[in-house]
Amino acid sequence: MHAFLPFLLAQAATPEDIVREAARLQRNYEFLSYGLIVAWLVLVVYVLMMVSRERRLKREIASLKAMMEERPKK
Amino acid sequence: MRDKILYILGAAAVLLIARNIYVISGLPGEEAQGAIFKIIFFHVPLAITALTSATVAFVASVLFLVTKDFKYDALAVSVTEVGLAFLAGNLITGSIWARIIWGVWWAWDVRLTSALVCWILYASYLMIRHAVEEPTQRAKLAAVVSIFAFIDVPIVYLSIRLFRTQHPGPVFFSSEGSFPHDWSMIMMWNLFAMLMLGTVMTMIRLRQEEAQREIDSLRRLAHAF
Numbered sequence: 561m562h563a564f565l566p567f568l569l570a571q572a573a574t575p576e577d578i579v580r581e582a583a584r585l586q587r588n589y590e591f592l593s594y595g596l597i598v599a600w601l602v603l604v605v606y607v608l609m610m611v612s613r614e615r616r617l618k619r620e621i622a623s624l625k626a627m628m629e630e631r632p633k634k
Numbered sequence: 635m636r637d638k639i640l641y642i643l644g645a646a647a648v649l650l651i652a653r654n655i656y657v658i659s660g661l662p663g664e665e666a667q668g669a670i671f672k673i674i675f676f677h678v679p680l681a682i683t684a685l686t687s688a689t690v691a692f693v694a695s696v697l698f699l700v701t702k703d704f705k706y707d708a709l710a711v712s713v714t715e716v717g718l719a720f721l722a723g724n725l726i727t728g729s730i731w732a733r734i735i736w737g738v739w740w741a742w743d744v745r746l747t748s749a750l751v752c753w754i755l756y757a758s759y760l761m762i763r764h765a766v767e768e769p770t771q772r773a774k775l776a777a778v779v780s781i782f783a784f785i786d787v788p789i790v791y792l793s794i795r796l797f798r799t800q801h802p803g804p805v806f807f808s809s810e811g812s813f814p815h816d817w818s819m820i821m822m823w824n825l826f827a828m829l830m831l832g833t834v835m836t837m838i839r840l841r842q843e844e845a846q847r848e849i850d851s852l853r854r855l856a857h858a859f
Binding site: 588589591592594595596598599600602603606607610613614617618620621624625627628631 | 655663667668669670672673676680716719720722723724726727730731733734831835838839842845846848849852853855856
């Protein structure tokens with residue numbers, strides 16, 4: 561009897577039931593999207609901070625090296 | 635060459651995460667929670683990556699105090715900063731899940747509170763580094779703070795095992811969990827991708843720390859003239 565139960569239930573379900581069940585299982589999708597967007601945004605902001613820091617460091621090294629090269633000439 | 639390898643690894647990690655998001659979006663929702671349940675596939679790897687970073691920072695800090703080699707101090711600060719970003723992601727995803735399932739953004743239970751304390755401790759570590767000018771003194775003090783902050787990491791990990799918390803019990807690496815095997819595999823892939831991303835970010839940050847040391851020595855040299 562148990563083996564036939566899913567088959568019998570599948571026979572009883574209408575397409576509307578299936579659509580409703582799928583929608584029920586996919587509820588809160590909006591909040592899931594918010595969660596993932598915010599989590600990735602934190603990491604993206606951190607990466608952008610790293611990129612700007614890298615540029616600043618390169619500029620600073622270049623200017624210090626240029627300064628050091630100029631000094632012995634005086 | 636080292637840069638190229640780092641960028642290739644970073645791109646591979648991002649592609650792997652994109653592939654995982656595609657796979658996860660195709661999974662059915664959980665019976666009681668709906669789609670918001672899928673946040674676990676990101677929430678847990680973010681936490682594991684953050685706690686792994688804290689462990690690496692602890693080891694690097696101990697090694698710095700033993701050897702006085704500044705490369706360990708650079709590793710400690712780099713990995714702490716990256717871990718802090720991952721822990722922030724973990725706290726935010728957890729809070730959004732809690733808003734739907736518990737009806738509140740935050741609950742002061744042992745797991746949540748210890749994780750927040752962990753974030754504050756490591757943020758303090760970075761603030762202390764900014765406050766001290768002298769490099770040797772800064773590195774020593776930071777190493778001690780990092781070792782002290784690490785005390786919270788086992789508390790965060792064990793809180794859901796030792797205490798009755800509002801936070802769900804362990805589902806991975808535990809006999810109590812009932813996560814389907816194929817879902818566990820997706821989680822493991824996501825964990826692998828995030829650990830890879832964390833490693834790449836740490837290596838890039840480490841390179842910046844080396845550049846900062848070069849600037850410090852160039853400045854000292856400039857003052858010596």
